[in-house]
Amino acid sequence: MARISKKEKLKALPPVELTITRLSHEGRGIAHREDGKLVFVDGALPGERVKAQVTFTHKKYDEAAVVEVFEAANDRVTPPCAHFGVCGGCSLQHMAPAAQIAFKQTVLVDHLQHFGGLSPQSWLPPLTHDNYSYRRKARLGVRYVFKKEKLLVGFRERQASYLADLDACEVMDPRLGQAITPLRELIGGLIARDHIAQVEVAAGDELPGVADVALIFRHLVPLDASDVAALVAFCSARGWQCYLQPGNYETVHRVWPEQGVDRLYYRLPDFSAPSRPGEGLTMAFHPNDFTQVNAGINQRMVKLALDLLDPQPDERVLDLFCGLGNFTLPLATRAREVVGVEGVQAMVERGYENARANGLDNVSFYAHDLTKDFQSQPWAGLGFDKILIDPPRSGALEVIPHLTRFGARRVVYVSCNPATLARDAGEMAKAGYDLVQAGVMDMFIHTTHVESIAVFEKRR
Numbered sequence: 001m002a003r004i005s006k007k008e009k010l011k012a013l014p015p016v017e018l019t020i021t022r023l024s025h026e027g028r029g030i031a032h033r034e035d036g037k038l039v040f041v042d043g044a045l046p047g048e049r050v051k052a053q054v055t056f057t058h059k060k061y062d063e064a065a066v067v068e069v070f071e072a073a074n075d076r077v078t079p080p081c082a083h084f085g086v087c088g089g090c091s092l093q094h095m096a097p098a099a100q101i102a103f104k105q106t107v108l109v110d111h112l113q114h115f116g117g118l119s120p121q122s123w124l125p126p127l128t129h130d131n132y133s134y135r136r137k138a139r140l141g142v143r144y145v146f147k148k149e150k151l152l153v154g155f156r157e158r159q160a161s162y163l164a165d166l167d168a169c170e171v172m173d174p175r176l177g178q179a180i181t182p183l184r185e186l187i188g189g190l191i192a193r194d195h196i197a198q199v200e201v202a203a204g205d206e207l208p209g210v211a212d213v214a215l216i217f218r219h220l221v222p223l224d225a226s227d228v229a230a231l232v233a234f235c236s237a238r239g240w241q242c243y244l245q246p247g248n249y250e251t252v253h254r255v256w257p258e259q260g261v262d263r264l265y266y267r268l269p270d271f272s273a274p275s276r277p278g279e280g281l282t283m284a285f286h287p288n289d290f291t292q293v294n295a296g297i298n299q300r301m302v303k304l305a306l307d308l309l310d311p312q313p314d315e316r317v318l319d320l321f322c323g324l325g326n327f328t329l330p331l332a333t334r335a336r337e338v339v340g341v342e343g344v345q346a347m348v349e350r351g352y353e354n355a356r357a358n359g360l361d362n363v364s365f366y367a368h369d370l371t372k373d374f375q376s377q378p379w380a381g382l383g384f385d386k387i388l389i390d391p392p393r394s395g396a397l398e399v400i401p402h403l404t405r406f407g408a409r410r411v412v413y414v415s416c417n418p419a420t421l422a423r424d425a426g427e428m429a430k431a432g433y434d435l436v437q438a439g440v441m442d443m444f445i446h447t448t449h450v451e452s453i454a455v456f457e458k459r460r
Helices: 006-012 097-116 180-188 225-238 295-309 328-332 345-357 400-406 418-430
Strands: 016-019 029-032 038-042 049-057 061-071 137-145 150-154 196-203 213-219 241-245 253-256 264-268 281-285 316-320 337-342 363-367 386-389 410-415 433-441 451-458
Touching: 016 029, 016 038, 016 061, 038 049, 097 418, 097 433, 137 180, 150 180, 180 196, 180 225, 213 225, 225 241, 225 253, 264 295, 281 328, 281 345, 295 328, 295 386, 295 410, 295 433, 295 451, 316 328, 328 337, 328 345, 328 363, 337 345, 345 363, 400 418, 410 418, 418 433, 418 451
Parallel strands: 038 061, 213 241, 316 337, 316 386, 337 363, 386 410
Antiparallel strands: 016 049, 029 038, 049 061, 137 150, 137 196, 196 213, 241 253, 264 281, 410 451, 433 451
16 A cells, blocks of 8 residues: 555545634744644735635644635735745735835834844834836756656745646746746757756846847756757747856856847946936846846935945945945935945956946956955955945854944944844944834745834934
């Protein structure tokens, strides 16, 4: 007799009726069974009465997914994507956008109070933009299913290792989201169709005479010449750049077009070099470079960050974790001098490339791992009037002890993780900085990801 798996046993259990009391920080409904056991329910909203199927059991709690909604919350909406509930790319499409923002604000409030013991003197209004067609970068998984003789291209299923069977994606930029079916047909026709592991897609702004989309095909075996020709033909017909990746990121190389610089571009129209008034800034990036996935929010975020930091023409500003200069170059349009520090040398080189291209000569970039001691670095001995910090998810804990020595009066902290922001805010309070403002930015709409921004001022 075949052994029945635990997952199959759970599927065989009858669904349970639950009343949802609130949301977890992961966006799941929270309920209690009749015996008091806690249940986290995917797809449920506060105030709803639902029928749910238990998917996982643990000693202290269960996990479940909504099967039927008996009493819907006012915030429930019909998800616009036909793949919602299966695809793991979005988890909040069943919630009205305004309710999503309120949820993310609650997460930020809770983290600041729990991890930092703080609350800002005032809250910033949430930063929002378009609800769909916003995502400009993504990694699409590829898998050929031999039993079904079918190729899948898309994101992983929710709480599963399988790929969701996607035709299109509503949250991706239409140039990318509407290309999933053509991509599936393209790869399905290759000799190496079962050896293409993923396709990284990136889109820039649509500028005259510039390729605005790039595809990077990760392949596990050397490709036949006919396969390479098919990939190139697909991209060239659309005016896109085509890259191959036979190994790690160091092996990424462009195969079309054969000439020209391997760059995409995005614009920051609110900022211009003094020598080029009204032109705005144009930022070049390699498809592998880190850039913000939401172009509309990024433009508004950069403007908000600079308005909050308020750099003056006679001030020196430090930009930590600066990347390719997303904040550094706009800062250089307002401040006397800007220093950008980044852990990746390639990003430092990209920063200088963008500074030269935009006619800015009052900015310097340095490469250094900011989790390591940097007291001996040449830039660390300078005084700074103001500081902008945009760290990775791990936060900026190692930087905070140095803030007092830098002497900055104001610090703007851009965060992609409210837990580490809250932790670091507590440490900044100990270092003599008050949390004066904070707010959320909806960079990843329809997901539980919380992007936020905070302003600290040196205590007098």
